[in-house]
Amino acid sequence: MIEHKTISLADQVFEHLETDILSGKYSKGEALTESKLCAELGVSRTPIREALRRLEQEHLIEEAPKGMVVVGIGKKDLADIFEIRAALEGKAAEMAAENYNDEQLSIVREALEFQEFYLGKQDPDRIKSMDSRFHETIYKMSGSVVFYDVLMPLHKKILKYRKASVSDSSRAAASVAEHRAIYEAIASHNGELASRLIVEHLNNAYSHISKGEN
Amino acid sequence: MIEHKTISLADQVFEHLETDILSGKYSKGEALTESKLCAELGVSRTPIREALRRLEQEHLIEEAPKGMVVVGIGKKDLADIFEIRAALEGKAAEMAAENYNDEQLSIVREALEFQEFYLGKQDPDRIKSMDSRFHETIYKMSGSVVFYDVLMPLHKKILKYRKASVSDSSRAAASVAEHRAIYEAIASHNGELASRLIVEHLNNAYSHISKGEN
DNA sequence: CATTGTATTATTGTATACAATTATACGGCT
DNA sequence: AGCCGTATAATTGTATACAATAATACAATG
Numbered sequence: 001m002i003e004h005k006t007i008s009l010a011d012q013v014f015e016h017l018e019t020d021i022l023s024g025k026y027s028k029g030e031a032l033t034e035s036k037l038c039a040e041l042g043v044s045r046t047p048i049r050e051a052l053r054r055l056e057q058e059h060l061i062e063e064a065p066k067g068m069v070v071v072g073i074g075k076k077d078l079a080d081i082f083e084i085r086a087a088l089e090g091k092a093a094e095m096a097a098e099n100y101n102d103e104q105l106s107i108v109r110e111a112l113e114f115q116e117f118y119l120g121k122q123d124p125d126r127i128k129s130m131d132s133r134f135h136e137t138i139y140k141m142s143g144s145v146v147f148y149d150v151l152m153p154l155h156k157k158i159l160k161y162r163k164a165s166v167s168d169s170s171r172a173a174a175s176v177a178e179h180r181a182i183y184e185a186i187a188s189h190n191g192e193l194a195s196r197l198i199v200e201h202l203n204n205a206y207s208h209i210s211k212g213e214n
Numbered sequence: 215m216i217e218h219k220t221i222s223l224a225d226q227v228f229e230h231l232e233t234d235i236l237s238g239k240y241s242k243g244e245a246l247t248e249s250k251l252c253a254e255l256g257v258s259r260t261p262i263r264e265a266l267r268r269l270e271q272e273h274l275i276e277e278a279p280k281g282m283v284v285v286g287i288g289k290k291d292l293a294d295i296f297e298i299r300a301a302l303e304g305k306a307a308e309m310a311a312e313n314y315n316d317e318q319l320s321i322v323r324e325a326l327e328f329q330e331f332y333l334g335k336q337d338p339d340r341i342k343s344m345d346s347r348f349h350e351t352i353y354k355m356s357g358s359v360v361f362y363d364v365l366m367p368l369h370k371k372i373l374k375y376r377k378a379s380v381s382d383s384s385r386a387a388a389s390v391a392e393h394r395a396i397y398e399a400i401a402s403h404n405g406e407l408a409s410r411l412i413v414e415h416l417n418n419a420y421s422h423i424s425k426g427e428n
Numbered sequence: 429c430a431t432t433g434t435a436t437t438a439t440t441g442t443a444t445a446c447a448a449t450t451a452t453a454c455g456g457c458t
Numbered sequence: 459a460g461c462c463g464t465a466t467a468a469t470t471g472t473a474t475a476c477a478a479t480a481a482t483a484c485a486a487t488g
Contacts, residue, residue, distance in 0.1 A: 008471065010267075033439065044473040045440090046260070050267045053224075057271040059363050066481070067439075080360035087301045146294035149273050150364055220479095222441065247469070258443045259470090280451070281469075 028072025096141035097191035242286025311405035
């Protein structure tokens with residue numbers, strides 16, 4: 001029998017709002033009142049409130065005179081996020097190279113191969129989504145929930161900006177090539193190399209993103 | 215007229231539970247059912263649920279077959295937390311040395327002076343609480359909400375372990391002396407020195423804590 | 429025309445009712 | 459005694475009702 005876990009409305013609302021905020025559908029400062037969301041999503045206030053509390057905890061929204069407003073992610077935040085990622089992801093990759101299991105490695109390899117495939121098809125959205133899976137799985141492979149909990153939200157928060165990267169086909173191609181090198185290093189348990197490559201990868205990504213943002 | 219902001223029950227419940235979990239009053243694996251908390255705290259389920267969602271988001275509790283259970287912070291987590299703090303707090307201190315305003319600096323100085331005072335009085339609890347204020351204010355002084363949002367939860371999560379540090383009077387004295395040196399470096403805008411000192415401070419703290427944990 | 433006071437509305441905070449699910453206890457059966 | 463099935467209880471998920479607060483609109487007044 002296949003378990004068909006039903007996802008609670010509260011979780012669905014949370015994911016929906018999180019996606020919309022991170023993807024930039026709701027722009028900075030936009031007001032979210034409970035009643036409006038109830039009408040929009042067709043659920044009662046209880047699950048809405050729980051989702052809002054979680055989003056607030058993630059610092060994606062904050063209290064305002066009237067309801068909650070979306071907290072934007074500016075250039076300064078972007079710089080800080082990349083600085084922190086550069087400081088931590090190398091170590092995470094190193095740990096991943098030591099601790100990964102085969103199932104996790106195949107997920108990374110799959111994500112990589114999909115990226116290579118979609119690169120030919122010029123499909124930025126899928127490249128982006130596989131980029132998420134690639135990095136997130138490496139966080140998991142580190143075996144550290146602490147690293148995961150720190151890096152995962154940071155990675156999510158730049159979603160909006162990654163769109164630009166994957167749409168530039170020359171940067172997208174370079175990025176995927178970098179992913180392949182990182183993958184090879186991890187797969188061959190070369191943590192030191194994986195670490196160096198991922199830091200380079202992040203620096204390249206940030207250079208590209210911040211160039212576009214001027 | 216002084217604004218007397220009333221804190222919602224939901225917030226109070228959250229803070230209460232967070233404190234109890236972080237201080238170790240609830241031990242790892244302990245079950246938290248909504249009804250039990252309702253009875254204990256004398257409020258309805260709505261604020262309880264909101265608090266639980268926030269705690270879950272902070273990864274302090276997680277779902278279990280029956281209710282939520284407290285997630286423990288083990289030695290591995292402790293090591294990871296100190297590794298991340300060592301990688302980031304130096305930079306945060308550097309930014310603090312550049313960006314601080316006078317009000318923030320006085321808070322740090324006050325926290326430091328209280329620590330020096332309570333050191334003589336042998337009052338570990340107050341030393342510990344001033345230790346929190348000292349570090350937290352430095353995070354704020356960095357001017358980066360990203361750094362703050364990353365470091366603050368990490369610092370909170372080791373509360374239980376800091377108790378041991380401040381109770382050992384020789385380590386407590388050394389820790390406060392290190393704080394003074396860090397304070398002086400920041401106050402004199404010497405970011406490079408502040409960074410080096412805070413990394414040393416963290417290494418010392420971790421050495422002491424992990425020694426006691428064996 | 430600006431301002432202030434008031435009425436109205438909108439919004440949140442909290443409690444509670446109800447449904448659905450899941451764990452648990454208990455009794456009968458082999 | 460051990461096991462299965464059913465009834466019971468406990469627990470969560472969701473909706474809604476009600477109260478309190480805060481925002482807004484608007485009219486009266488100087």
